[in-house]
Amino acid sequence: MQKVYANADEAIADIHDGATLMLGGFGLCGIPENGIAALVRSGVKDLTCISNNAGVDDFGIGLMLQTKQVKKMISSYVGENAEFERQLLSGELEVELIPQGTLATRCMAAGYGMPAVFTPAGVGTEVAEGKEIRTFNGKDYLMEMAFDADFALVKAWKGDTHGNLIFKATARNFNPLMAMAGKVTIAEVEELVPAGSLDPDQIHTPGIYVHRIFEGTNYEKRIEQRTVKPRI
Amino acid sequence: MLTKEQIAQRIAKELKDGMYVNLGIGIPTLVANYIPEGMTITLQSENGLLGMGPFPFEGDEDPDLINAGKQTITTIPGSVFFDSAMSFGMIRAGKVDLTVLGAMEVADNGDIANWKIPGKMVKGMGGAMDLVASAKNIIVAMQHTSRDGASKLLKECTLPITGLQCVTKVVSNLGVFDIEAEGFVLRERAPGISVSEIVEATEGRLVVPDQVPEMQF
Numbered sequence: 001m002q003k004v005y006a007n008a009d010e011a012i013a014d015i016h017d018g019a020t021l022m023l024g025g026f027g028l029c030g031i032p033e034n035g036i037a038a039l040v041r042s043g044v045k046d047l048t049c050i051s052n053n054a055g056v057d058d059f060g061i062g063l064m065l066q067t068k069q070v071k072k073m074i075s076s077y078v079g080e081n082a083e084f085e086r087q088l089l090s091g092e093l094e095v096e097l098i099p100q101g102t103l104a105t106r107c108m109a110a111g112y113g114m115p116a117v118f119t120p121a122g123v124g125t126e127v128a129e130g131k132e133i134r135t136f137n138g139k140d141y142l143m144e145m146a147f148d149a150d151f152a153l154v155k156a157w158k159g160d161t162h163g164n165l166i167f168k169a170t171a172r173n174f175n176p177l178m179a180m181a182g183k184v185t186i187a188e189v190e191e192l193v194p195a196g197s198l199d200p201d202q203i204h205t206p207g208i209y210v211h212r213i214f215e216g217t218n219y220e221k222r223i224e225q226r227t228v229k230p231r232i
Numbered sequence: 233m234l235t236k237e238q239i240a241q242r243i244a245k246e247l248k249d250g251m252y253v254n255l256g257i258g259i260p261t262l263v264a265n266y267i268p269e270g271m272t273i274t275l276q277s278e279n280g281l282l283g284m285g286p287f288p289f290e291g292d293e294d295p296d297l298i299n300a301g302k303q304t305i306t307t308i309p310g311s312v313f314f315d316s317a318m319s320f321g322m323i324r325a326g327k328v329d330l331t332v333l334g335a336m337e338v339a340d341n342g343d344i345a346n347w348k349i350p351g352k353m354v355k356g357m358g359g360a361m362d363l364v365a366s367a368k369n370i371i372v373a374m375q376h377t378s379r380d381g382a383s384k385l386l387k388e389c390t391l392p393i394t395g396l397q398c399v400t401k402v403v404s405n406l407g408v409f410d411i412e413a414e415g416f417v418l419r420e421r422a423p424g425i426s427v428s429e430i431v432e433a434t435e436g437r438l439v440v441p442d443q444v445p446e447m448q449f
Contacts, residue, residue, distance in 0.1 A: 026279045026316070027302035029295060052316075077356035085353050097354065100278065101320030101362030108317040119324065120365035124343075124396035127361065157296075169313055170280050171296040176315045204315075221295035227303040228290040 003163045005214040008038035011186045015044050022152040022178040023051040027224045030171030031060050034188045034216035035153040048072040057081040059222050076100035102144050109146035111180025116145050152182025159189035163210030164203045176205045188216040234405045234422045239373050241266045243403050256333030257301045259373040278319050278359040283311025324366045331367040335374045337389045340415035340436030342399040345391035364395030376404035376433050383435035406430050414439045420447045
């Protein structure tokens with residue numbers, strides 16, 4: 001079993017044009033920074049990206065928008081960047097907006113081997129258009145399909161050489177779900193340790209879901225909204 | 233007429249000890265500033281946190297610790313992190329006692345529109361559709377009318393719907409309204425606002441009880 005890769009460029013080398021990718025993170029928190037940088041360097045294009053957000057102009061998925069590598073975004077909240085808006089309005093970029101809980105649950109379904117889930121989110125709205133509705137105990141639910149993604153790029157705090165992952169604080173968000181959902185899951189971690197050095201009780205994502213792992217470098221961890229109170 | 237701070241302050245009176253509460257972006261966020269002394273309220277942030285605390289002191293901000301508005305925050309003792317599926321799982325399962333969010337329009341049957349204005353850049357619904365589809369107790373904080381004076385408390389929403397028949401209470405800059413079978417039931421008036429002013433500003437079905445007390449702060 002050899003899951004450890006030297007760097008992001010090697011780990012993502014076989015991501016092909018037209019691939020469907022999941023990218024973990026909420027806003028810029030917990031995004032696979034090294035993986036995104038490597039995708040930009042690789043020049044791979046026509047990507048469908050499943051990610052809660054689309055980054056900002058000059059960071060996160062925004063970097064891949066600048067280089068026009070993204071064909072379609074599937075997200076719950078976008079538009080924190082001008083280039084995104086420009087491409088959307090000009091028709092260069094296709095966007096599918098779905099409720100955040102639906103996004104999370106469609107990842108979860110894939111990771112749990114379930115073809116679909118039922119959720120009330122979006123009933124009576126344009127999100128329901130074309131979807132099967134089922135009524136349980138008098139309440140309507142939409143049938144939402146599990147995602148089918150070729151690759152998942154996730155970011156964890158610590159990982160071991162077996163691919164077991166531990167996340168930190170709210171940088172967890174979609175990462176463990178996407179790790180479970182990808183056909184090939186590529187995890188980048190701030191600290192890579194030998195198998196056996198993590199406490200099995202503390203591991204969030206079992207390594208069975210993780211196919212490739214590497215230790216990332218130069219994490220910028222940019223803050224989108226710096227809100228602080230002055231020291232007294 | 234209530235200020236945004238006063239709307240938040242009035243909503244805070246709906247809090248009860250031990251509640252788990254999700255506060256949306258904007259006026260709802262301000263409710264956290266008015267949690268009564270001695271009351272234990274646990275704030276849920278749908279990006280994966282129960283036990284959200286105030287903003288950090290300058291220099292203590294942690295890029296790995298943000299709220300659903302992507303702002304740097306802190307945790308309070310007893311807090312817990314989880315992934316986004318569990319976060320919306322607890323919302324869907326009705327574990328969150330109270331949800332407070334903003335709205336562009338509310339209808340007198342409890343329909344809400346708050347995510348999209350046709351012709352303008354659409355940013356997305358985020359977690360709003362999940363919250364309104366499942367929460368049992370939804371209070372909307374909003375301005376009663378648009379800038380040009382048009383009512384936002386309507387017979388039917390004109391903007392794209394976020395959720396159907398879900399809002400239980402509205403606190404606007406003019407008053408407090410319960411949404412019941414007969415429509416908006418006026419419970420309290422903002423200081424200095426008359427019942428007739430509220431009738432004038434409300435397009436949806438409005439029920440005015442015999443006594444409508446002025447709000448007390």
